[in-house]
Amino acid sequence: MSELSIAILGTGNIGTDLLLKVQRSQSLSCRLFAGRNLASPGMTKAAKLGVPVSAEGIHGIERVAGEVDLVFDATSAAGHLLHAPVLKSLGMIAVDLTPAKVGKMCVPAVNLNECLESVNVNMVTCGGQASIPLAYAIGQAHQEVEYIETVSSIASRSAGPGTRINLDEYLETTESGLRSFSGCQKSKAILNLNPAQPCIHMQTTVMAKVQEPDLTRIRAEFRKVVSLITPYVPGYEVIVEPLLENGRVISMVRVSGLGDYLPKFAGNLDIINCAAIAYAEALAKKRMGA
Amino acid sequence: MSDAPSLTLCDATLRDGSHAYQHQITAEQIQAYASAAEAAGVAYLEVGHGNGLGASSLQVGESLLTDEEMLTLAKEPLKHTKLSVHIIPGFATIQRDIQLAMDLGVELFRIGCHCTEADVCERHISFLRQQSEEVWGVLMMSHMASAAVLLEEAKKMQSYGAQGIVLMDSAGAYLPEEVKQKVGLLVENLEVAVGFHAHQNLGLAIANSLVAVEAGARILDGTAKGFGAGAGNAPLELLVAVLQQKQILTGVDLYAMLDAANLVERLFGSALPTMSDVSIVSGLAGVFSGFAKPVKRVAEQFQVDPRDIFVELGKRRVVGGQEDLIVEVASALAAGKETI
Numbered sequence: 001m002s003e004l005s006i007a008i009l010g011t012g013n014i015g016t017d018l019l020l021k022v023q024r025s026q027s028l029s030c031r032l033f034a035g036r037n038l039a040s041p042g043m044t045k046a047a048k049l050g051v052p053v054s055a056e057g058i059h060g061i062e063r064v065a066g067e068v069d070l071v072f073d074a075t076s077a078a079g080h081l082l083h084a085p086v087l088k089s090l091g092m093i094a095v096d097l098t099p100a101k102v103g104k105m106c107v108p109a110v111n112l113n114e115c116l117e118s119v120n121v122n123m124v125t126c127g128g129q130a131s132i133p134l135a136y137a138i139g140q141a142h143q144e145v146e147y148i149e150t151v152s153s154i155a156s157r158s159a160g161p162g163t164r165i166n167l168d169e170y171l172e173t174t175e176s177g178l179r180s181f182s183g184c185q186k187s188k189a190i191l192n193l194n195p196a197q198p199c200i201h202m203q204t205t206v207m208a209k210v211q212e213p214d215l216t217r218i219r220a221e222f223r224k225v226v227s228l229i230t231p232y233v234p235g236y237e238v239i240v241e242p243l244l245e246n247g248r249v250i251s252m253v254r255v256s257g258l259g260d261y262l263p264k265f266a267g268n269l270d271i272i273n274c275a276a277i278a279y280a281e282a283l284a285k286k287r288m289g290a
Numbered sequence: 291m292s293d294a295p296s297l298t299l300c301d302a303t304l305r306d307g308s309h310a311y312q313h314q315i316t317a318e319q320i321q322a323y324a325s326a327a328e329a330a331g332v333a334y335l336e337v338g339h340g341n342g343l344g345a346s347s348l349q350v351g352e353s354l355l356t357d358e359e360m361l362t363l364a365k366e367p368l369k370h371t372k373l374s375v376h377i378i379p380g381f382a383t384i385q386r387d388i389q390l391a392m393d394l395g396v397e398l399f400r401i402g403c404h405c406t407e408a409d410v411c412e413r414h415i416s417f418l419r420q421q422s423e424e425v426w427g428v429l430m431m432s433h434m435a436s437a438a439v440l441l442e443e444a445k446k447m448q449s450y451g452a453q454g455i456v457l458m459d460s461a462g463a464y465l466p467e468e469v470k471q472k473v474g475l476l477v478e479n480l481e482v483a484v485g486f487h488a489h490q491n492l493g494l495a496i497a498n499s500l501v502a503v504e505a506g507a508r509i510l511d512g513t514a515k516g517f518g519a520g521a522g523n524a525p526l527e528l529l530v531a532v533l534q535q536k537q538i539l540t541g542v543d544l545y546a547m548l549d550a551a552n553l554v555e556r557l558f559g560s561a562l563p564t565m566s567d568v569s570i571v572s573g574l575a576g577v578f579s580g581f582a583k584p585v586k587r588v589a590e591q592f593q594v595d596p597r598d599i600f601v602e603l604g605k606r607r608v609v610g611g612q613e614d615l616i617v618e619v620a621s622a623l624a625a626g627k628e629t630i
Contacts, residue, residue, distance in 0.1 A: 151349045151614050156407060164410050168383040188347050191380040195406040195434075196607035205614035207348040245617055246587065248348055252618055 003029045004284035007061055007092075009083065010074030011035030011042035013160040014097055017261035017269055018072050019046055021277045027284035028277070031068050034060035045261075058083050065090045069287075070280055072097060076162045077169040084120055093283070094120040095276050099166055099173035107132045108278040109228035110181060116286055121279060125170050126268035127152035127189060128177040129275050130204035130236075133229055134251055137221035138208050138242075139182035147209040148184045150174065153192040155199035158266035167191060184208070202255040202267035203239075213249050218242045222251070232278040233271050235264070295541035297533065298509045300456075300485070301332040301526055303554065304364060305376055306511075306518030309340035309580045311561050313351040317363050319557050320355075323514070325367040326550035331542045332526070334398050336374040336511075337364040340519060340580055341610065342402065343375050343391060344382035349613050350580065357387065361394045374398035376428070379410045380611065384417050392421065400456065401447075402428030404609045405435045408443040412450045419451035426485075426509075427452035431609055433463040433576055437475040444476050444484075454483045454509055459498065460580075460610060462491025462520055462573040469501040477506030485509025488524040490516055491573025493565065495524035496532060503538065514547070514554040515562050520572055520579025522563030527551040571597040575604025584613050592620040599623065 006028050008015050015035065019042075022028045033046040034054040046053050054060025061071060070093040073080045080100035087094040096103055103120025106112065107129060115121050124132065131150035139145055163170070174189035194200050219242050229236045235256030242251040255267030262269055304323055308315055320337065327335045337360050339345040339353045346353040353360070365373050373396050377388065380403075391399070399418050401411045411427060418425045427447030432440055444455045457472060469486065476484045486502035488495035488511070499510050512529045516522030530547045533540055555562065563569070572582060577600050585603075589596035602619045 147348075149348045151611070153612050153615075161409070164407075165413060167379045167410055168385065168413065171380070171383055172385075190347060190349055190611060192609060192611040193380070193404060193407045193410065194607070194609050194612065195404065196609075200606075203615075205349070207614075209348075240618055240621060243621075245591065250614075250617060252614065 003027055004069050004280060004287065005029055005031045005067060006070045006072060006280060007032040007034060007064065007068045008072045008074060009034050009058065009061060011040055011046070012074065012162055013158070013262060013269055014273060015074035016042035016045055018074060018273050018276065019051065020260040021273055023049065025277060025281060027281050032060060032064050058086055062086065062090065068092055070095060070283065072276055074098070077166050088119055095279060096120060096122045097272055097276055099125050099169035101173045101176065105177050105180060106275070106279055107181065108232060108275050109133050109225050110136050112279065112282055115279065116283055123272050123276050124177040125174045126202070126272045127170070127191060127204055128174045129271045130202065130253055130255055131174070131206045132177050132181045133225040134206040134222055134253070135178045135182035135184070137225050138210065138218055138249065139184065140221040141214055141217040142210045145182055145184035145208060145210050147186045148178045148182055149188040149207045150178060150204060151190040151192070152202065152204045152268070153194050153200060154202050154268045155265050156193045156195040157199050158262055158268055159193055199263070199265040201265045202271070203252060204255070205250065205252045208249040210249060213244060215242055215244065218249060233274045234258070235267055235270065295333070295539045296508070297503065297538050297540050298333045299526065299529065299540050299542055300334040300336060300374065300509060300511045301327050301513065302336040302511050302523065303327070303513040303517050305336040305338050306340060306513050306523055307558070308338065309519035309583065310517055310522065310563050311558060312583055313339055313346065314354040316354060317359065320360060320363040321367065322553060322557060323550070324364040326553045328367050328369060328371045330546040330550050332371055333541065334372050334374040335364060335368065336376060336400070337361060338375055341381055342378045344387035345378065350611065358390060358394065361391060361396060365395050372397035374400060377401050377414060378611070379403060379414055384414060388414065388418065392423065398424045398426065400426045400428050402430050402458070405429040405432040405440060405443060408446040411447060415447060415450040415452055425452055426454035426456060428456045428458055430458045431460045431578060432457040432472065433459060433461055433468070434607065437472045440472055441475050441479055444480055448480055448482055452482060454485060455480060456485035456487055456509060456511065458487040459489050460578050461576045462489030462579055463576040464494065464498050466494065466497055466501045469498045470505045473502045473507050474505040483508040485511065487511035489519065489579050490521040490523060490563070490565070491569050491579065496528055499524045499529060500532065514551045517554050517558060517562060520563065520582045521565050521569035525551070568596045568600065572600045575600045577603045577608060578610040580610060581613060581616065584616050588616045588620045592624040594620050594623040
């Protein structure tokens with residue numbers, strides 16, 4: 001059976017969790033796991049699994065030119081800005097898990113098929129993957145959406161150094177995703193890290209201002225899009241159905257992870273990785289069909 | 291110079307007070323109070339939304355005025371008093387918010403985060419230092435971490451370039467012995483000045499501030515008439531009076547500070563914080579004081595006891611910025627079901 005050959009760039013929490021998901025996939029195979037430090041926990045894990053590793057980062061990827069169809073970039077926003085043109089010149093599709101916002105933004109439940117022709121696909125942010133489906137539902141239910149805001153709270157332990165250094169980009173990219181998927185004029189994103197033990201599960205709230213909100217319609221649209229998410233993010237759970245509070249539409253979801261690399265509370269890590277895998281598998285399927 | 295102030299007072303009336311006024315402070319109020327603060331001679335005047343720059347939102351409340359309007363108005367009468375802002379990464383960004391504040395002539399940037407997460411401030415602190423701005427680090431909700439953890443986080447902020455570290459008792463939950471231990475450990479081990487920001491939920495704001503000074507703190511936050519979140523802050527006029535009795539120099543004129551307090555009473559009247567059953571439970575539960583107003587509103591809508599909401603939020607160890615959980619907790623309490 002033909003598989004899509006992939007490489008993973010960045011061996012932190014995101015990259016290592018992706019690797020475990022790729023290992024399980026029927027249609028993806030990992031040709032290279034590339035980072036900077038062979039002694040890192042992620043590298044050690046990959047080596048143990050018998051996956052080829054490289055400590056040369058993007059140069060390691062250059063050495064396997066011609067053998068790799070797609071690269072997941074799980075480094076940092078600044079890293080991806082440097083990697084994007086290299087990957088393009090190597091003819092590899094870039095699936096960007098950083099908030100660098102170079103390529104087309106992809107939320108599989110909403111626009112998977114539109115992204116299959118792109119050479120660089122941006123997975124927005126973890127908060128974006130969780131909130132945009134609801135923002136999209138509100139945009140489907142209402143022609144005019146004045147304002148959408150999302151707040152995500154994640155466990156401190158699930159946020160590695162890359163996430164922490166990229167908070168500004170996280171906010172900007174999530175805000176831009178909310179606007180482009182809902183058609184709203186203004187948006188705002190907020191991120192909280194919570195150190196509580198036991199670790200909190202990722203929780204995302206969306207609030208919106210719309211004229212005369214049609215809750216029945218919003219709920220119906222939301223249910224539709226949720227039914228498209230749960231096949232690839234089984235831990236996506238609506239904990240407060242869209243309701244009106246203080247004149248605004250509010251709804252909340254909790255995301256539990258699959259518990260691949262980090263425990264289940266790290267739904268933030270899981271949802272963006274599940275989205276990236278869903279994209280790569282769809283591409284594999286399309287190529288097989290072609 | 292023997293009469294140089296040995297203690298720096300930061301006046302957060304127009305920032306923490308924003309919480310008590312549901313972020314609806316007007317242009318006239320800002321202008322009037324900023325002039326009074328200048329006349330009193332406080333070292334710094336902090337201005338803006340209660341959660342800092344870029345925080346106006348449905349989550350924590352929309353401001354009547356934009357950051358730009360508030361800072362411009364406050365800056366105008368200031369000559370000796372320096373304009374300060376509170377900044378929380380995760381709400382504010384360098385490009386959108388910090389740049390703006392720099393352009394408007396803000397002179398002190400206080401970068402805050404939940405007390406265990408100092409590394410989210412690295413970029414913001416080091417950026418500002420590269421621009422030669424004055425920057426302090428602020429550890430919020432500091433009752434939730436041990437002295438050793440706070441020291442570790444404070445050292446990170448110091449290594450990024452912070453020129454002062456303030457421990458905030460954002461929930462008004464500290465007891466005096468805890469202030470002594472935590473402030474003392476930081477003073478002993480940091481190169482930069484240490485500060486304390488009190489809240490009044492358990493009636494200890496002035497006492498805790500004094501204990502902090504005895505433990506070596508060189509910065510204190512306060513607000514005129516205690517105008518701030520929850521049960522309010524350490525009333526600045528009282529701080530100035532007590533410090534004068536103790537012969538600790540602050541550079542603030544007592545009568546002018548008392549006048550500023552009278553002004554706040556006229557400007558904000560019935561919105562001035564008072565101790566209540568709810569604020570006491572909030573302090574005991576160790577929940578961010580900024581939750582007071584939204585909890586009151588949501589408790590009314592869902593017909594549940596606001597004290598129960600605070601107890602449940604405390605069990606969940608919520609941090610500032612998680613105001614969305616109020617609705618979830620209240621709706622679960624209303625439905626009579628167990629929340630996790």
